[in-house]
Amino acid sequence: MSSDTMTVWGFWITVLGTILGVGSFLLTIYIGVNTNKIRNNFMKKHLQEKYNKSKKTILLDLHTSYLFLIDDMFVDDTKITESIISLGIYNTILTKTTKIKLKKLNKKVAKSSKTDSKDKKRQIQYLLYEVIKRLENELDEHTEYLKEVTK
Incomplete structure (x- = not known):
């Protein structure tokens, strides 16, 4: 492989890694927000049953x-x-x-x-x-x- 081919492959691997990193970050935020909503709903129901x-x-x-x-x-x-x-x-x-x-x-x-x-x-x-x-x-x-x- 020539150095130009390796540079192109390296560039596309870096782009793919960046896209996957951003995607996993957005997925983490989405899961965190939904988990917080679920926790708040459970706490609200628990307090309603308690009182x-x-x-x-x-x-x-x-x-x-x-x-x-x-x-x-x-x-x-x-x-x-x-x-x-x-x-x-x-x-x-x-x-x-x-x-x-x-x-x-x-x-x-x-x-x-x-x-x-x-x-x-x-x-x-x-x-x-x-x-x-x-x-x-x-x-x-x-x-x-x-x-x-x-x-």
């Missing part, structure tokens, strides 16, 4: 947290977070507005601390009140609908 509660229990927990906010300006972040996770079971019957309010409430509660100002706690209180009223209406409507369907 599986009835509608009345969820609303009672939210009412109790709301009363804590009114009386003592105490944010019961664990109960609120557990209730939001439990509401994932009823995700199909909740309206888009309620889902957005729940996300806002979850973010505010996650960012809250014991040293927050009264203004921030009032914002959480108003948002919690609005979520409670929306949930009461939507869950009652769904219960009435189920009663009518089963007749």
Whole structure:
């Protein structure tokens, strides 16, 4: 083989190796993203099963947290977070507005601390009140609908 032939063969082997390297890199990214999605879905399902509660229990927990906010300006972040996770079971019957309010409430509660100002706690209180009223209406409507369907 001449040096020109070896140079051409070397060039094409290098190009093929580069293409295979880029392809395997893209495949690795794709597998990583899908694995992350699967892991998040399993975690979400696990948490929903762990905090599986009835509608009345969820609303009672939210009412109790709301009363804590009114009386003592105490944010019961664990109960609120557990209730939001439990509401994932009823995700199909909740309206888009309620889902957005729940996300806002979850973010505010996650960012809250014991040293927050009264203004921030009032914002959480108003948002919690609005979520409670929306949930009461939507869950009652769904219960009435189920009663009518089963007749």
